[in-house]
Amino acid sequence: MSKKNAKEQLLEDIQAYLGADLIESKDGYAFPNILINKDRLHETCRWLKNEQHFIYLVDVFGTDRFTSEDRFEVIYNMVCLRTQERLFLKIRIEEENPVVPTVTDIWKSANWNEREVFDMFGIQFEGHPDMRRMYMPEDYQYYPLRKEFPLIGVPGSIELPSTTPDKA
Amino acid sequence: MDLDKTTSKYTPTFFSEHQTALYKSLEDKHTTVEVDTDDPLETQMILNMGPQHPATHGVLRIVMQLKGEKIVRSKLDIGYLHRGVEKIAENKTYQEFMPYTDRMDYLAPYSNNVAFCMAVEKIAQIEVPERAQYIRMIGSELARISSHLLWLGTMVMDAGAISFFIWTFRERERLYDIFDEIAGHRFTVSHSRIGGVANDFTEDALKSINEFVDTFPQELKDWNKLLNRNRIFIDRNKDVGVVDHEKAIELGLTGPTLRATGISYDIRKFEPYMMYNQIDFEVPSRLEGDNLARYFCRMEEMAESIKIVKQCLAKMEKGPIRVDDAKKAYPSKDEVYYSMEGLIHDFMMTDTGVCPPEGAESYHSVEGPKGELGYYIQSDGTGHPWRVKVNSPSFSNLQGLENILDGEMVADTVVIIGGVDPVMGESDK
Amino acid sequence: MGLESAMGEGYFTTTMDSLTKWSRSNAVWPMPMGLACCAIEMMAFAGPRYDAARFGSEVMRFSPRQSDVMIVAGWCSYKMSHAIRRIWDQMPDPKWCIAMGACASTGGMHRCYGVVQGVDNFLPVDVYISGCPPRPDSVLNALMKIQEKIRNEQSVLLDTNE
Numbered sequence: 001m002s003k004k005n006a007k008e009q010l011l012e013d014i015q016a017y018l019g020a021d022l023i024e025s026k027d028g029y030a031f032p033n034i035l036i037n038k039d040r041l042h043e044t045c046r047w048l049k050n051e052q053h054f055i056y057l058v059d060v061f062g063t064d065r066f067t068s069e070d071r072f073e074v075i076y077n078m079v080c081l082r083t084q085e086r087l088f089l090k091i092r093i094e095e096e097n098p099v100v101p102t103v104t105d106i107w108k109s110a111n112w113n114e115r116e117v118f119d120m121f122g123i124q125f126e127g128h129p130d131m132r133r134m135y136m137p138e139d140y141q142y143y144p145l146r147k148e149f150p151l152i153g154v155p156g157s158i159e160l161p162s163t164t165p166d167k168a
Numbered sequence: 169m170d171l172d173k174t175t176s177k178y179t180p181t182f183f184s185e186h187q188t189a190l191y192k193s194l195e196d197k198h199t200t201v202e203v204d205t206d207d208p209l210e211t212q213m214i215l216n217m218g219p220q221h222p223a224t225h226g227v228l229r230i231v232m233q234l235k236g237e238k239i240v241r242s243k244l245d246i247g248y249l250h251r252g253v254e255k256i257a258e259n260k261t262y263q264e265f266m267p268y269t270d271r272m273d274y275l276a277p278y279s280n281n282v283a284f285c286m287a288v289e290k291i292a293q294i295e296v297p298e299r300a301q302y303i304r305m306i307g308s309e310l311a312r313i314s315s316h317l318l319w320l321g322t323m324v325m326d327a328g329a330i331s332f333f334i335w336t337f338r339e340r341e342r343l344y345d346i347f348d349e350i351a352g353h354r355f356t357v358s359h360s361r362i363g364g365v366a367n368d369f370t371e372d373a374l375k376s377i378n379e380f381v382d383t384f385p386q387e388l389k390d391w392n393k394l395l396n397r398n399r400i401f402i403d404r405n406k407d408v409g410v411v412d413h414e415k416a417i418e419l420g421l422t423g424p425t426l427r428a429t430g431i432s433y434d435i436r437k438f439e440p441y442m443m444y445n446q447i448d449f450e451v452p453s454r455l456e457g458d459n460l461a462r463y464f465c466r467m468e469e470m471a472e473s474i475k476i477v478k479q480c481l482a483k484m485e486k487g488p489i490r491v492d493d494a495k496k497a498y499p500s501k502d503e504v505y506y507s508m509e510g511l512i513h514d515f516m517m518t519d520t521g522v523c524p525p526e527g528a529e530s531y532h533s534v535e536g537p538k539g540e541l542g543y544y545i546q547s548d549g550t551g552h553p554w555r556v557k558v559n560s561p562s563f564s565n566l567q568g569l570e571n572i573l574d575g576e577m578v579a580d581t582v583v584i585i586g587g588v589d590p591v592m593g594e595s596d597k
Numbered sequence: 598m599g600l601e602s603a604m605g606e607g608y609f610t611t612t613m614d615s616l617t618k619w620s621r622s623n624a625v626w627p628m629p630m631g632l633a634c635c636a637i638e639m640m641a642f643a644g645p646r647y648d649a650a651r652f653g654s655e656v657m658r659f660s661p662r663q664s665d666v667m668i669v670a671g672w673c674s675y676k677m678s679h680a681i682r683r684i685w686d687q688m689p690d691p692k693w694c695i696a697m698g699a700c701a702s703t704g705g706m707h708r709c710y711g712v713v714q715g716v717d718n719f720l721p722v723d724v725y726i727s728g729c730p731p732r733p734d735s736v737l738n739a740l741m742k743i744q745e746k747i748r749n750e751q752s753v754l755l756d757t758n759e
Contacts, residue, residue, distance in 0.1 A: 031531060056417050056433075059559045063546060077531070077544070077559065081417075081431070084438060088531070109420025112567040120254075130193050135247035135596060135711075137186035137676050144710055145255055153710025158675045161182065161682035161719050182679040219680045220630065222659035227632055227677055248677040249633060252709040267706060274634035318637070337644035344641075356634060356730065593633050596674075 006083040007032060010052065017047060033088040041091050042101045045076070049106050054078040054087060057103075060113035062121045066147045071095040072123055076103070098123040120145035194231055194243045212240060217581065219248045225322065225585060226592030228566070234578055242573045244566055249596040257556035261521030262288045263362055263498070265556070270356040272558065273594040275318050276311035276537045278304075278347075281360035283534040286441060287543035288362050291530035292522050294496045299487040300364035301442045302480045306377065307350070307359060308534070309473040309480075313384070314343045314355070315537035316466050323463070323586030324395070327404050332391075339387060342380055349373040362522055363497025364490030374481075381477055388470060395463075405459040409572045409584040412457055419568040422561045423539025424469065425588055427453040428461035435535040447479050459587040466589075469537075496522060521551035538562055538589060562595035621665070621691070622747040623653040625740065628664035628688065630681060632671030635698040638730040639670045647733035652740055661687040666743055668736075669720070672700035673713045682719050693746065695739050696722045699729045 011032055015022055021037035036044060048054045059077040070092035079086050093100060102125040103110045112134060114125045119133040122143040132138060140158055142149055194214070217230040227249050232242035253272065257265050269284045270277040282304045289296060296304075321336035344354040350373050351357035351366065359366050369377075395401050411421065413430040426433055432453040436444045452468035454461035491497045494513040503510030526549030533542030539561025548554040565588050572584060627649070631639050643649045643657055658664040661684045673681060685694070696716050699705035702725040704714035716722060723746060724739045 026529075033529060057420060058422075058540065058564075059542070059544075059557070061544070061557045061559075063555045063557075075544075077542075081433065086439070086531075107420070108418045108571075109564060109567060112563065132189055132193060133247075135250040135676075137183040137247075138189045139183055139185045144252055149255075149710070151252075151255055151259055151709050159182065160675065160713065161679045163719055163721075183676070219677060220659075220684055226636070227680075248674060248680070249672070250674050250676065250711045251672065251707050252711045256707070256709050271634050271706075274637060333640075334645050337641060338646070341641070341644070341646045354730075354732065355637065 057107035276315035278307040278311035287532040292524040429457035622744040635670035642733035
């Protein structure tokens with residue numbers, strides 16, 4: 001019972017704080033899933049960490065909706081240890097200039113996750129201390145998890161070693 | 169400090185942009201001022217603990233800058249085992265994706281199967297019968313023991329005692345025999361199916377599980393006797409790689425690495441799933457945050473797993489092992505071979521599969537042996553998921569490892585990596 | 598025949614080749630390039646039940662300069678392929694290569710952008726093992742095939758003339 005009250009209280013607080021910037025709030029499948037306006041991302045995260053005690057950021061990841069507007073989504077998965085609550089925070093960004101403010105100054109654990117989002121989707125995080133690719137080498141020019149990238153990859157996009165021994 | 173001066177005769181022959189970016193970011197890390205003199209005793213060496221290394225638990229690359237024996241700063245380079253599992257998932261049905269989940273955390277494949285199954289069952293709203301849940305719990309706990317056994321063998325082998333590797337592998341072979349009996353494969357079982365499990369325990373399987381559960385605690389006791397007060401082991405692990413609990417939460421550590429710092433965050437107690445809220449068990453945690461604390465946490469977790477398996481075996485009752493609805497789970501083989509509808513349903517399940525509602529999203533996490541393993545699924549109404557995101561614990565732990573290593577001695581690197589226990593197949597997806 | 602009977606009892610002649618091939622085949626030291634799940638089966642192959650040491654593979658030398666056969670176990674990503682090739686180049690002749698598992702042989706179940714579809718795209722593989730992961734018995738079988746290959750195909754004369 002008290003867990004349900006904590007979740008309702010949380011959703012009410014978020015509604016009160018954000019007002020019109022809270023675009024959508026779903027409570028399916030046991031975790032609240034809120035979609036907010038991209039411009040209020042940084043201050044909302046700071047408010048969630050300081051006032052609502054969401055001190056543990058589990059994951060940051062991206063999605064490609066493949067629609068003509070608001071193509072990409074970035075989703076933040078955070079946990080409040082005090083009230084045993086988990087919250088998913090979503091923002092949507094468009095394809096032409098996918099730039100999102102970083103949250104590494106709020107939670108350090110967002111560092112590698114944001115690099116992975118950059119590697120896979122090409123979404124830049126401004127203010128990130130180390131914006132490099134995570135999995136693919138720096139020379140790689142494509143963003144693999146975008147929907148138009150073929151599964152088998154682009155042939156010739158990444159080099160294989162030569163079959164003659166190194167003369168170095 | 170520029171690349172030509174430090175790496176005197178060597179220039180990178182492949183992925184040169186990648187190498188220069190990596191070394192540059194090492195230089196930029198916590199920008200401190202350093203004095204570059206010509207005295208060889210004053211210069212700082214860059215050591216590359218490369219992707220192929222006997223003690224880095226897979227393909228992990230650490231580039232560290234050393235001042236004498238101390239690591240000034242380090243950077244991890246992962247991605248040497250990257251496949252693109254999330255991209256593959258967008259082209260397969262939910263059931264076809266099951267073997268890929270096995271190969272992510274390949275030390276405890278059963279937990280990955282269960283995590284994915286439960287995420288799909290959440291999004292498609294499928295209820296799993298009780299006997300299947302108990303079978304899954306037994307499988308997950310045995311997989312946890314198997315993963316911790318390998319951790320123990322390799323960590324103690326890296327610390328110097330090679331015989332432990334042989335002993336733990338002997339126990340792992342017994343577990344492999346059990347998994348062989350249950351699921352037909354030694355370790356990458358895909359036993360969990362959406363809606364239940366593939367097949368029930370046979371009499372032989374139950375007998376071997378009972379035998380294992382009866383004889384394993386004695387082995388654990390013997391190993392504890394050998395290591396817990398061993399002067400060498402304690403000296404190698406005490407106060408090595410210390411993390412305090414605030415830093416651990418900030419860095420996003422998870423699993424036994426987090427519990428060894430004092431925060432007892434275990435998904436089995438935090439968001440109980442399957443029948444864990446009806447089983448009596450404890451979550452071990454320590455306060456010191458060093459390697460020895462991580463060791464104790466994992467040893468105690470093995471003992472707790474045995475307790476859980478014993479209780480599950482006692483509580484398990486006869487019943488169906490898969491849900492009966494044909495749109496949600498595969499029919500049993502009897503139905504497939506002997507009835508027309510069964511055959512058609514089997515065909516439709518393989519061809520189209522489970523179809524969750526359009527626009528639905530779900531997230532489910534389980535407590536894997538390494539930490540919180542979660543699957544986030546977005547569905548578009550067809551049998552193929554739109555997006556599958558795997559939240560792997562090794563990824564978060566490796567991110568923390570970058571901070572843990574700064575300030576430690578270079579000889580402790582191997583033991584710290586052993587203590588954090590990363591699995592590269594999982595962290596590189 | 599002729600020479601042996603002329604020298605009297607107690608003499609046995611053979612070719613230099615047979616002697617070196619016999620000794621080489623019975624002391625094949627593997628270099629485990631253990632990348633992924635097949636590495637765990639390779640550890641089991643070196644473990645107590647399927648003991649590789651009784652076949653002569655006494656130590657798993659992680660140094661390429663001290664080993665004869667490289668066992669590539671696990672899928673090889675494009676990023677890792679250069680490191681593997683460099684290690685292969687560091688191994689001294691004569692050397693052999695075992696591609697263990699479906700992923701190393703052909704890319705296996707991972708038909709996607711990150712995985713090299715078969716390690717033989719850049720390494721000369723001698724024995725392929727199928728399985729995902731193969732049982733350690735299969736790896737022992739492959740090791741025995743390498744031993745056969747050494748006994749039948751290798752020649753000291755050809756090596757030194759190169």
